[in-house]
Amino acid sequence: MNKGKNIHMLDTLKATQRVVSGQRTTGACHIGHYFGVLKNWIELQHHYECWFMLADLHALTTHYQEPWTLKEHVFEQVIDWLSCGLDPKSCQIFLQSEIQEHAELASLLGMITPLSWLERVPTYKEQLHQLQDREIHTYGFLGYPVLMSADICLYRANFVPVGEDQLPHLELTRELVRKFNHLFGTNPQYQSIVNEALDKMGRHQKKTLLDLKKTYQETGSKDQLETAKTLISSQAHLSHHDREYLLGFVEGAGRMILVEPQALLTPTPKICGLDGNRKMSKSYGNVLNLRENPKEIPFKIKNMPTDPARIRRTDPGEPTVCPVFTYHALYRSKEDCADIAQQCRTAAIGCVDCKNLVAQAIIDFHAPIYEKGLSLKNHPSYIYDVIRQGSKAAKEVAAEQMKMIKESLCIGFN
Numbered sequence: 001m002n003k004g005k006n007i008h009m010l011d012t013l014k015a016t017q018r019v020v021s022g023q024r025t026t027g028a029c030h031i032g033h034y035f036g037v038l039k040n041w042i043e044l045q046h047h048y049e050c051w052f053m054l055a056d057l058h059a060l061t062t063h064y065q066e067p068w069t070l071k072e073h074v075f076e077q078v079i080d081w082l083s084c085g086l087d088p089k090s091c092q093i094f095l096q097s098e099i100q101e102h103a104e105l106a107s108l109l110g111m112i113t114p115l116s117w118l119e120r121v122p123t124y125k126e127q128l129h130q131l132q133d134r135e136i137h138t139y140g141f142l143g144y145p146v147l148m149s150a151d152i153c154l155y156r157a158n159f160v161p162v163g164e165d166q167l168p169h170l171e172l173t174r175e176l177v178r179k180f181n182h183l184f185g186t187n188p189q190y191q192s193i194v195n196e197a198l199d200k201m202g203r204h205q206k207k208t209l210l211d212l213k214k215t216y217q218e219t220g221s222k223d224q225l226e227t228a229k230t231l232i233s234s235q236a237h238l239s240h241h242d243r244e245y246l247l248g249f250v251e252g253a254g255r256m257i258l259v260e261p262q263a264l265l266t267p268t269p270k271i272c273g274l275d276g277n278r279k280m281s282k283s284y285g286n287v288l289n290l291r292e293n294p295k296e297i298p299f300k301i302k303n304m305p306t307d308p309a310r311i312r313r314t315d316p317g318e319p320t321v322c323p324v325f326t327y328h329a330l331y332r333s334k335e336d337c338a339d340i341a342q343q344c345r346t347a348a349i350g351c352v353d354c355k356n357l358v359a360q361a362i363i364d365f366h367a368p369i370y371e372k373g374l375s376l377k378n379h380p381s382y383i384y385d386v387i388r389q390g391s392k393a394a395k396e397v398a399a400e401q402m403k404m405i406k407e408s409l410c411i412g413f414n
């Protein structure tokens with residue numbers, strides 16, 4: 001399995017590379033989403049061409065019995081994203097259901113997806129178990145990873161940010177891409193598309209690239225291949241498609257209808273819920289929202305469980321078994337955490353005071369996000385414009401990719 005790149009290698013990567021990611025629109029974002037997903041996206045948007053998807057079709061796979069909630073969730077989710085630092089000038093924010101190519105490609109990829117690949121996805125059985133109150137023994141829910149593959153392939157994503165536990169999902173996409181390219185990669189338009197792309201480079205650059213290709217294919221020199229890749233990447237006027245075709249041409253593959261995405265490994269800490277013994281999740285009702293009302297925060301923290309062995313104020317505690325301490329680690333400095341740990345172990349601080357300290361740190365951190373959210377909520381037309389513009393841009397890319405996919409499958413009238 002390709003373990004992908006680490007997010008901390010950002011400096012060495014080029015802004016021309018594309019990142020695609022998304023979030024199901026099933027309700028307000030909580031702090032688990034922030035530390036597990038959004039914090040990474042905010043950083044990525046400055047280093048890559050980023051496409052962030054409001055995954056309402058994915059939300060339907062589990063929430064199809066309450067479709068009336070979806071539009072409100074989309075609206076609130078955009079407010080969440082913008083409030084915490086996503087900037088529509090640095091990334092595209094789009095609505096999955098606005099681009100029909102997602103459903104279309106999922107259907108086509110479904111033709112070549114063995115059932116066994118879907119049944120072995122570790123989260124499938126886990127989710128069936130966790131969401132027992134929902135009727136999700138459906139074709140749509142089982143096919144979730146195929147739709148996810150379509151989301152990634154439509155935009156020819158180079159990278160997909162994932163945590164270690166999500167690598168099997170991405171590996172399924174990579175297997176599907178390889179299978180698709182193997183079965184349908186002999187695009188009859190291939191040579192003419194390559195020739196057009198070469199002509200766009202201008203005579204001199206075209207000759208340089210052809211020389212590099214010849215030397216690479218004769219000698220296998222990796223240096224020549226790398227120089228050719230750099231030359232292709234530096235051609236600002238070439239489209240993503242042109243670049244991918246030229247890369248396939250130089251490497252002698254000629255089959256890059258779909259791009260095999262790489263994992264961009266991101267730190268995804270598991271945030272424990274307010275009930276202390278499970279991961280934070282809307283389905284468990286144990287969340288602290290990203291835009292939580294500051295007045296509610298002390299009350300919610302006050303009710304959290306602590307070290308169960310610390311019964312009296314005078315008993316020493318053990319911070320490593322205390323859920324409250326995990327929030328100290330998220331919101332407070334290393335020095336402050338070390339200090340609290342020491343005070344807890346010597347019973348120098350009581351749990352009430354300890355909780356007050358962390359509640360205040362959470363309030364301070366989230367106050368600007370909360371305020372920005374209130375302001376954005378008063379400008380709904382701006383929110384809808386962000387979605388509309390991002391979806392329009394996404395549609396253009398997806399339609400171009402879909403045209404090539406349909407050509408390779410010999411369907412449609414192109």
Ligand code: SF4
Nearest residue numbers: 307317322344351354
């Ligand atoms: S003092 Fe703080 S860290 Fe220690 S048990 Fe109480 S709440 Fe947890």
